[in-house]
Amino acid sequence: MWSLLSSVWLLAAGISGATAQFNNPEGVDIWCGKAYRAKDAPFSPGGGFEEPTYSAAPLLRLLAKPRMTIYVASDSKASLLVDAGISHLLGEPIASKYAGESKGSFASEAKVVIKSGNSILATSAVQVGSTGNEIAFSLRSLAASTAPYNLTVTAKLVNGAVYTTSTALYHLPKPEDSRTVSRIDNLYGGLWYQRSTETKWTPFFPYTYYGKFFLLQWTLYWNSNVSTLDEFAAMGYNLIHIVPTGSLGESPFPWDEFQPYLDRASELGIFFQYDVIYTPTNNATMLDQVTQLRSHPSILLWYQSDEPDGKSWPLSANGLARQAMWDLDPYHPSSLALNCYDFYYAEYGQGGEVIISDVYPISTNTSWSTVYETPCNATYGCCGCDDCHGAFEDISERIDENERRDGLLGWQKTQWAAPQAFGNETFWTRYPTAAEEVVMALLAVNHGAKGLVAWDFPTTGELSGITEKLAAVMTSSKIASFLLEQPLTQTLTVTGGSRVDASLWVDADANEALLTVINLNYGDIAAAVQVALPSGIQATAVKDVLWGDVNWALSGQRWSSKGSVLTSSSGLLGLQVSMVVLKLH
Ligand SMILES: *[C@@H]1O[C@H](CO)[C@@H](O)[C@H](O)[C@H]1NC(C)=O
Numbered sequence: 001m002w003s004l005l006s007s008v009w010l011l012a013a014g015i016s017g018a019t020a021q022f023n024n025p026e027g028v029d030i031w032c033g034k035a036y037r038a039k040d041a042p043f044s045p046g047g048g049f050e051e052p053t054y055s056a057a058p059l060l061r062l063l064a065k066p067r068m069t070i071y072v073a074s075d076s077k078a079s080l081l082v083d084a085g086i087s088h089l090l091g092e093p094i095a096s097k098y099a100g101e102s103k104g105s106f107a108s109e110a111k112v113v114i115k116s117g118n119s120i121l122a123t124s125a126v127q128v129g130s131t132g133n134e135i136a137f138s139l140r141s142l143a144a145s146t147a148p149y150n151l152t153v154t155a156k157l158v159n160g161a162v163y164t165t166s167t168a169l170y171h172l173p174k175p176e177d178s179r180t181v182s183r184i185d186n187l188y189g190g191l192w193y194q195r196s197t198e199t200k201w202t203p204f205f206p207y208t209y210y211g212k213f214f215l216l217q218w219t220l221y222w223n224s225n226v227s228t229l230d231e232f233a234a235m236g237y238n239l240i241h242i243v244p245t246g247s248l249g250e251s252p253f254p255w256d257e258f259q260p261y262l263d264r265a266s267e268l269g270i271f272f273q274y275d276v277i278y279t280p281t282n283n284a285t286m287l288d289q290v291t292q293l294r295s296h297p298s299i300l301l302w303y304q305s306d307e308p309d310g311k312s313w314p315l316s317a318n319g320l321a322r323q324a325m326w327d328l329d330p331y332h333p334s335s336l337a338l339n340c341y342d343f344y345y346a347e348y349g350q351g352g353e354v355i356i357s358d359v360y361p362i363s364t365n366t367s368w369s370t371v372y373e374t375p376c377n378a379t380y381g382c383c384g385c386d387d388c389h390g391a392f393e394d395i396s397e398r399i400d401e402n403e404r405r406d407g408l409l410g411w412q413k414t415q416w417a418a419p420q421a422f423g424n425e426t427f428w429t430r431y432p433t434a435a436e437e438v439v440m441a442l443l444a445v446n447h448g449a450k451g452l453v454a455w456d457f458p459t460t461g462e463l464s465g466i467t468e469k470l471a472a473v474m475t476s477s478k479i480a481s482f483l484l485e486q487p488l489t490q491t492l493t494v495t496g497g498s499r500v501d502a503s504l505w506v507d508a509d510a511n512e513a514l515l516t517v518i519n520l521n522y523g524d525i526a527a528a529v530q531v532a533l534p535s536g537i538q539a540t541a542v543k544d545v546l547w548g549d550v551n552w553a554l555s556g557q558r559w560s561s562k563g564s565v566l567t568s569s570s571g572l573l574g575l576q577v578s579m580v581v582l583k584l585h
């Protein structure tokens with residue numbers, strides 16, 4: 001992800017390529033749209049997310065998208081996620097009596113019909129004001145094809161008013177080669193894959209590092225012996241991110257030398273997030289890589305580009321490149337890292353279905369750039385963490401904000417995060433500690449991150465040690481069954497201390513829940529800390545401790561409509577993290 005290093009070089013060399021294509025005057029270098037050199041004056045960077053205008057009258061927002069980004073020939077069923085939400089921002093006018101201010105007696109049903117052409121695939125009734133209704137249908141009548149089906153969705157209210165939307169559904173032929181096929185779940189955000197010989201899909205929570213190692217040292221390390229891959233896999237990471245050309249510059253990758261790595265990876269069961277190093281001035285390399293590699297079983301997804309927003313690439317570049325990749329290979333999602341807090345998110349985000357935020361708040365001065373000797377604020381400066389406050393919450397606020405925008409845009413995205421695992425350079429005076437690393441990683445997960453790719457490897461022994469331990473937890477199928485298959489309730493009510501972040505994933509079928517509680521304070525909380533589960537969620541025991549050694553006591557009435565309360569009577573130590581599986585009634 002982001003080439004902290006290479007980006008700083010770019011910045012220093014002034015070749016960010018941003019010559020007055022945005023609000024910057026000719027010759028003024030920008031990062032996230034902002035002037036950052038002391039010689040340059042601040043100006044408004046523009047590019048802020050365009051908020052929809054407020055409508056005093058309530059609106060019905062009918063929205064439909066496929067549950068999964070793609071289906072393949074071996075899938076017999078598909079489903080659409082249909083929203084019939086009431087909004088004051090987006091949608092079509094709705095008579096207020098259907099708006100159901102609360103879930104009161106005014107709330108009403110809408111009859112939903114899903115059609116392909118003239119044929120009806122499914123009908124259903126959804127509550128006006130509800131979102132995320134999953135409506136399933138058979139794929140039998142939709143022959144597998146590389147072209148999408150344009151499904152129309154109508155919702156009819158009891159007063160006869162009809163609302164209409166449409167969405168593209170992909171039902172692709174099963175590839176005839178040995179590739180691994182992967183897709184994103186638009187309900188819970190997880191990545192699911194299927195090996196060529198399989199017809200069942202497996203959820204996958206990626207936990208790994210970016211490799212500066214790989215980027216700079218392909219010829220010094222990786223190509224020395226394919227056993228380097230065994231070493232990395234043995235540390236417990238399930239994905240590998242390798243920059244193909246690295247020290248080879250722009251020359252094509254030596255495929256013959258690389259082939260044994262791809263082959264060994266599939267033997268080891270580790271996947272590639274493959275960096276196609278797309279740039280707006282060079283799409284040939286990217287197209288070449290996708291063509292060469294798409295059919296290899298080790299390729300799980302493409303990494304399209306690194307901080308195009310920071311580098312202020314042309315606004316249409318990433319979306320066009322994503323389309324070109326899709327045309328060659330619709331069987332793998334694309335990811336990209338976005339570094340800016342608020343610079344053309346809707347445009348750069350078109351580069352992939354997976355958006356990785358790289359927010360590095362540890363040990364950088366977020367108000368004064370120690371590299372460029374300028375202030376940093378919303379319109380000026382580069383401090384290594386855009387619009388940050390230098391706190392852990394920079395990470396969760398970024399993900400929350402990206403998710404808020406995703407909701408408004410109504411598009412199909414998932415959020416991953418790049419925890420900071422570097423330091424002692426440029427803006428950052430030191431490395432994070434092991435405790436900080438765990439807080440950063442799990443805070444992102446608590447706020448919906450469905451993958452973690454830390455920047456960067458190799459790191460300190462302290463960080464390697466802790467991430468190996470965390471890898472054992474995060475790559476387990478148990479974790480995937482919660483994080484990728486159950487709804488997330490974030491920001492549970494916590495009493496006894498402030499800045500304690502708690503999230504819950506309830507698996508109603510298994511009668512279990514995953515709870516993660518994080519003390520974001522460096523100092524201890526001495527008073528008893530209580531975490532309240534959502535109403536109706538009654539836990540009977542801590543079944544399994546996945547991380548930490550907080551001693552939770554449970555209280556709550558079996559027949560109460562309130563949720564149970566977990567109490568740590570000795571409070572929480574500074575940066576303490578607890579991840580437990582609860583047994584439910
Ligand atoms: C899909 O069909 C609807 C009409 O049902 C139409 O308005 C829309 O433009 C079509 N979308 C595409 C991509 O063809």
Ligand SMILES: *[C@@H]1O[C@H](CO)[C@@H](O)[C@H](O)[C@H]1NC(C)=O
Pocket residue numbers: 224225226227
């Ligand atoms: C590669 O590594 C393996 C395992 O460490 C070792 O047995 C083998 O001799 C190495 N090969 C070369 C060419 O260095």
Ligand SMILES: *[C@@H]1O[C@H](CO)[C@@H](O)[C@H](O)[C@H]1NC(C)=O
Pocket residue numbers: 283284320321324
């Ligand atoms: C690749 O870039 C060239 C030159 O900029 C452009 O003409 C072409 O349309 C691009 N092709 C694709 C598939 O993006």
Ligand SMILES: *[C@@H]1O[C@H](CO)[C@@H](O)[C@H](O)[C@H]1NC(C)=O
Pocket residue numbers: 365366367368
């Ligand atoms: C950031 O740098 C400014 C200017 O040198 C200094 O006044 C401030 O205390 C620093 N903040 C932190 C958190 O180090």
Ligand SMILES: *[C@@H]1O[C@H](CO)[C@@H](O)[C@H](O)[C@H]1NC(C)=O
Pocket residue numbers: 042375376377378379380
């Ligand atoms: C950012 O800092 C610059 C330089 O001190 C100042 O001119 C500008 O007004 C500041 N912008 C904001 C939004 O505070």
Ligand SMILES: *[C@@H]1O[C@H](CO)[C@@H](O)[C@H](O)[C@H]1NC(C)=O
Pocket residue numbers: 424
């Ligand atoms: C920090 O970086 C400097 C300069 O590269 C190096 O000399 C020093 O050993 C590093 N310190 C640590 C703790 O990594």
